[in-house]
Structures are given as structure tokens and as C-alpha cells.
Amino acid sequence: MSARTESLDDAVARIDDGSSIATGLALEHAIPFAAGHELLRQGRSGLTLIGPISDLLFDQLIGGNAVSGVRAAWAGNVSAGTGYRFRKAVEDGTVEIEDHSNFSIALALQAGSMGVPYLPTKSLLGSDILEHSDLFVTTTDPFTDERIVLVPAIEPDWAIVHVQRASPDGDAHFWGNSGIIDPAVGAAENVLVTAEEVVDPEVIKSDPSRVAITRDQVTSVVECPFGAHPSPVAGRYNRDNEYFLEYARRTDTREAFEEWADEWVYGVDDREEYAALVERELSITDPTVAAEVEYGQ
Amino acid sequence: MGSESYTDRELMVTAAASEIEDGDTAFVGMRLPLIAFQVAVSTHAPNAMAVYESGVVRDAPAEGFIHTMCDLPNLNRAVATTDMIDIMSRLQRGEVDVGFLGGAEIDRYGNLNTTWVEAGDRDIRLTGSGGACDIACMADRTVLLMPHEPRRFAEEVTYATSPGYATDGSGRGNHPAPGGGPSALVTSKAAFGFDDAGELYLRSVHPGVEVADVTDDFPWQLNTAEDVGAGSVTTTPEPTPEELELVRTFDPDGFWT
Incomplete structure (x- = not known):
């Protein structure tokens, strides 16, 4: 099966209310903000976010x-600390949180990607993440008799990933740190x-080692x-640090958030209009060009 | 104070940097450790390596200021940009010598809370673990960094996100976590160690701080180096001019420091 190349609004329209979505998988790198904002403009609700x-x-x-739910290890603003809307929603009980460590969410998705029911880990032992959880199982390793934690598989309805370039068929090149993109996909x-650029398939085939996602896994390109703005994308643009600080200053109440969102999410129709709001210079001024790679026969 | 003035956080950075030994693999997270690793690898630990949970591996400072481990200067000319399963597997195999952690609350056995705190009749939700729990469980040793505020020192943390030592004084002997546990705490007033029972003790006070200024801030009778047979309480070394210049190179506007 090949993916469909389509507009952002058509692609996001395929995601139903109540879906579980893994995203932000490369941590602070290449976060699919454009797709996230389109989910908001289309009024999606009841999502479970995984990351x-x-x-x-x-x-x-x-x-x-x-x-309505978050299964994650950390949610906030890496520049400023607190994410006020997350904090308020969890305190009020309007969003249910399932606490993970980074490794436990990685292993849950890795188990899903491997088609096995769980994976074992030596992490979490002695933590209240384990103590307070109904999810994980502590057991004795049958081979060593040591205590071990079993992390059950997570299989999200959707993974949303932002990449540097993809073919119309859905084969994608990604470079820079990738976090848990592989297991989530x-x-x-x-x-x-979502891709900075859709390119001729020959571009992708010229460097198969850089392919992070293949077409059979992809629904839409x-x-x-x-x-990914305000997050950075390797080789494309820098992180917009000031955006993160401004967001922290402007979203500590619901009313303030709504005013912010009217400007940055609901007040723009698409990513072109959005880009016009960004005044800061984020382009790469000191590029590193990788040594040429040869394949051939 | 030395001839050149510096901020509390600049001293915390250089004190944290001194906890990285040459040849260490250091697990670096958010905030001050981002600067501390760069200072260490530029001074006494040129053969140290940093690993970041996002998948970045570095052997040298970034040539540019970084807010996060994924800022492009931290990816540019890295040793590797790989993935989380790779980095966390190194940690789980026991290959990480030292990891850095912060917290909203700490107890006398180095257990850290970054999940929930109680403030009066209100429960406040914090950001959560990130990779901190994994580092606390599995690194050979951990170095803890936090602002020196009495409300952060608790007999018992509300939620032990990142485990330290057993609260019965048995250290990591019977503790289920495989790593070595915390080796140091650095605050904005003092530096601390952990004794054989895994209990926190005062190791050094920062210049200008009295021992009582520190011990009075704890809700329990805090041990000092004398109490645990670890010599006497010393004064934390001030940043050297070279270290200060490096901190200000890596954080030119003082955003983190």
C-alpha cells in the first residue's frame, strides 16, 4: 500500500475523535506542531496523547x-518549566494522566512495534511511578531470579511524525536525533x-540508510x-526559544491561553499564514554538509 | 567572595562540573547540567562523553547557546545522533557513570519528587519524570541539583519519582534499583554527600554561607561531614576565572545561570 499525498486538513480529518496519538517522538526536536494545530482547528476531542x-x-x-488522557513521562515547557494548561487539567481531573518514565514509554511502543505483549526492564524499581501504577507488573525473572518490571505494549491509533523529506509514496528521510520515532511508527x-519537502522518489532511493519510515507504514504524506516551528529541525531551522518563553508568560490562565490560541492557532488558516506571524530569524547560518555517501554496484 | 563576583547558579554549574570525572559517560538532562557538561569537557574531563535521552551523544561543547538538548548546536558535529532505546540501553547495561537530576522535593535519603507536591490544601501537579527515574534507577551514581529552599527538603517526599536510597538506612544493598544511587547534592548554598547508610550530610558550604544557615533549613537533624567521619565541612571552591569564562561563553546572556 502506498500513502496518499494530501493537504494537511484532509490528512488530519482522517483522525477521529477519541483517537490515541503518539507524537513529539523526537523529544524537543521536530515536533509536529502544524498537525497539532490543525487538530485544534478541526475541533477534535477526547484524544489520548502518547509521548x-x-x-x-x-x-x-x-x-x-x-x-482526555495523557500517557507520557513529562509534559511542560522545556525552556520555562511548567505547562500551565497541562497542570490545571490534571489537577482538575479533566485529563487523566498515566505516568511513565521515558524508558517505559519507549519500551511500551517498542513492544507494540515488535508484536510482543510486553518488554522487561530494570528501570522503575523503587519509584512511585511503579508503586502507584496499575499498568506495570513486577515479577521475578525466570532466568536470574532477579526482580524485573514488565512494560505492556502500547499500540496507538496514530503516530504523527515530522521529517525533513518524504516521497509521495510515503518513504521518508529523517536525520538528527530520533527519540522514539522508530518504535512509535x-x-x-x-x-x-508531515514533511518539510515532498521530493522525487529517486532522492529517497539515493540514500536508503537515511530512510526512517517506509511507505507500508504511512497513511498520509x-x-x-x-x-515543526517553534521546535528545531536538523538542517532546516533553529528552535524559536523566545516563542517558548512568550507562551509561558501568556498562558497561565484559561482566558490568556484562549487569547494566545486565537492569535497563533485559530486566527490562521494554514501554515503559510502562520509563518508570517514569526518574526525571528531562525535560519541556519553555519551549515554542516555531510560527507558524500556512495552506494552503487 | 573571590575577586570576581559570580551568581549562585554559576557556582552550582562549576560544582556540578567537578562531579564529572575524566573518562566518564555522563547522562545529561535539562537546564544547568547542559552547561556543566560543557564546562567539564573543556577543563578537567576532556575525555568525558555526554549522552542525552533524545539520542544525542557528544564529546565536545556545542558551538552556540542551547535551551534544550535538541537545539541544533547540540546536534551539530555530535558524535552521534541516535535514538532513545540506544541511549537508555547503555544506561540499563550499566555503562553510564554519572547522571544529573533535579527535583522539587528531596528527602534525607536522596529520593526526589518531580510529580506532585502539596502546598497548603492544594495539590500541585509537576511536569513528571522524563528520563529522571530511569537515571536514578540505573546510573552508577547521580548528582542532584536544586535551588536551596527549605520547602524542598522533606522528611518524606509526596511522591518518589526518582529513587535514592532505602529509607531504612540500608542504602542500595536491598534496594530494588540496580544503579549506585546519589553521590552528591548541590544547592545554591551548599554541597552534600551521602553516607554509607545512604543519608544526606553536609560536605561544604558555598563561600559566605555559615553551616547553621544550611542545617537550619532542614526539617530533620542534618548530619555534617564531622558527624559521619568524612573530615570537616569545607568551603565549596569558587569558580576559577577560566571556569567562569566558560560558563559565560556557553550561557552568554545568563539565561540558565
Whole structure:
């Protein structure tokens, strides 16, 4: 099966209310903010968000009333600390949180991607994440008799991933640190790829070692330049640090968040209009060009 | 105070950097450790390596200021940009010598809370573990960094996100976590160690701070180095001019420090 290349609004329209979505998988790198904002504009609700740490995107989706559950290790604003909409929603009980460590969420998705029911780990032992959880199982390793924690598989309905370039068929190149993109893509039933650039398939085939996602895993491909702003994308643009600080200053109450969202989410129709709001210079001024790689026969 | 003035956080960075030994693999997270690793590898620990849970591996400072481990200067000319399962597997195999952790609350056995705190009649939700629990469980040793505020020192933490030592004084002997546990705490007033029972003790006070200024802030009778037979309480070394210059190179606007 090949993916469909389509517009962001058509691709996001495939995601139903109540879906579970793994996203923000490369941690602070290449976060699919454009797709997240489109979920808000389409009024999605009842989503369960899955991820390792979430640098702001989960906070924004919670602020926009799209979320009923979070399965993650950390949610907030890496520049400023607190994500106020996440904090308030968890304190009020409007969003249910399932606490993980980074490794436990990685292993849960890895188990999903491998088609096994769980994976064992030596992490979590002695932590209240384990003590207070109904999810994990502590047992004795049958081979060593040591205590071991079993992390059950997570299979999200969707993974949303932002990449540098993809072919129209859905094969994607990604470079820079990848966090838990691989296990999440493998575990998810559907994958939405947003790409800085949709390129000729020959570009992708010229460097198969750089392929992070193959077409059989992908439902939709969307060309979406600047689609990860304010997060950075290796080789494309820097992190917009000031955006994160401004967000922290402007979203400590619901009313303030709504005013912020009217400007940055609901007040723009698409990513081109959005890009016009960004005044700061984020382009790469000191590029590193990788040594040429040869394949051939 | 030395001839050149410096901030509390600049001293915390250089004190944290001194906890990285040459040749260490250091697990670096958010905030001050981002600067501390760069200072260490530029001074006494040129053969140290940093691993970051996002998948970054580095052997040198970033050539540019970083807010996060994934800022492009931290990816540029890295040793490797790999993934989390790779980095966490190194940690689980026991290959990480030292990891850095912060917390909203700490108890006398180095258990850290970054999940929930109680403030009066209100429960406040914090950001959560991130990779901190994994580091606390599995690194050979951990170095803890936090602002020196009495409300952060608790007989019992509300929620032990990142385990330290057993609260019965048995250290990590019968503790289920495989790593070595915390070796130091650095606050904005003092530096602390952990004794054989895993209990926190005062190791050094920062210049200008009295021992009583520190011990009075704890809700339990805090041991000092004398009490545990670890010599006497010393004064934390001030940042050297070279270290200060490096801190200000890596954090030119003082955002973190």
C-alpha cells in the first residue's frame, strides 16, 4: 500500500475523535506542531496523547480541549518549566494522566512495534511511578531470579511524525536525533507524515540508510514546510526559544491561553499564514554538509 | 567572595562540573547540567562523553547557546545522533557513570519528587519524570541539583519519582534499583554527600554561607561531614576565572545561570 499525498486538513480529518496519538517522538526536536494545530482547528476531542517528554504541544492540545488522557513521562515547557494548561487539567481531573518514565514509554511502543505483549526492564524499581501504577507488573525473572518490571505494549491509533523529506509514496528521510520515532511508527496503526519537502522518489532511493519510515507504514504524506516551528529541525531551522518563553508568560490562565490560541492557532488558516506571524530569524547560518555517501554496484 | 563576583547558579554549574570525572559517560538532562557538561569537557574531563535521552551523544561543547538538548548546536558535529532505546540501553547495561537530576522535593535519603507536591490544601501537579527515574534507577551514581529552599527538603517526599536510597538506612544493598544511587547534592548554598547508610550530610558550604544557615533549613537533624567521619565541612571552591569564562561563553546572556 502506498500513502496518499494530501493537504494537511484532509490528512488530519482522517483522525477521529477519541483517537490515541503518539507524537513529539523526537523529544524537543521536530515536533509536529502544524498537525497539532490543525487538530485544534478541526475541533477534535477526547484524544489520548502518547509521548516521552512533550515540549509544549501536549499543553496546547490540552488548552484547546482536545484531550482526555495523557500517557507520557513529562509534559511542560522545556525552556520555562511548567505547562500551565497541562497542570490545571490534571489537577482538575479533566485529563487523566498515566505516568511513565521515558524508558517505559519507549519500551511500551517498542513492544507494540515488535508484536510482543510486553518488554522487561530494570528501570522503575523503587519509584512511585511503579508503586502507584496499575499498568506495570513486577515479577521475578525466570532466568536470574532477579526482580524485573514488565512494560505492556502500547499500540496507538496514530503516530504523527515530522521529517525533513518524504516521497509521495510515503518513504521518508529523517536525520538528527530520533527519540522514539522508530518504535512509535512501528507500533501505530496509522502514520501521518508531515514533511518539510515532498521530493522525487529517486532522492529517497539515493540514500536508503537515511530512510526512517517506509511507505507500508504511512497513511498520509503532507508537504508542510516550517511544520515543526517553534521546535528545531536538523538542517532546516533553529528552535524559536523566545516563542517558548512568550507562551509561558501568556498562558497561565484559561482566558490568556484562549487569547494566545486565537492569535497563533485559530486566527490562521494554514501554515503559510502562520509563518508570517514569526518574526525571528531562525535560519541556519553555519551549515554542516555531510560527507558524500556512495552506494552503487 | 573571590575577586570576581559570580551568581549562585554559576557556582552550582562549576560544582556540578567537578562531579564529572575524566573518562566518564555522563547522562545529561535539562537546564544547568547542559552547561556543566560543557564546562567539564573543556577543563578537567576532556575525555568525558555526554549522552542525552533524545539520542544525542557528544564529546565536545556545542558551538552556540542551547535551551534544550535538541537545539541544533547540540546536534551539530555530535558524535552521534541516535535514538532513545540506544541511549537508555547503555544506561540499563550499566555503562553510564554519572547522571544529573533535579527535583522539587528531596528527602534525607536522596529520593526526589518531580510529580506532585502539596502546598497548603492544594495539590500541585509537576511536569513528571522524563528520563529522571530511569537515571536514578540505573546510573552508577547521580548528582542532584536544586535551588536551596527549605520547602524542598522533606522528611518524606509526596511522591518518589526518582529513587535514592532505602529509607531504612540500608542504602542500595536491598534496594530494588540496580544503579549506585546519589553521590552528591548541590544547592545554591551548599554541597552534600551521602553516607554509607545512604543519608544526606553536609560536605561544604558555598563561600559566605555559615553551616547553621544550611542545617537550619532542614526539617530533620542534618548530619555534617564531622558527624559521619568524612573530615570537616569545607568551603565549596569558587569558580576559577577560566571556569567562569566558560560558563559565560556557553550561557552568554545568563539565561540558565
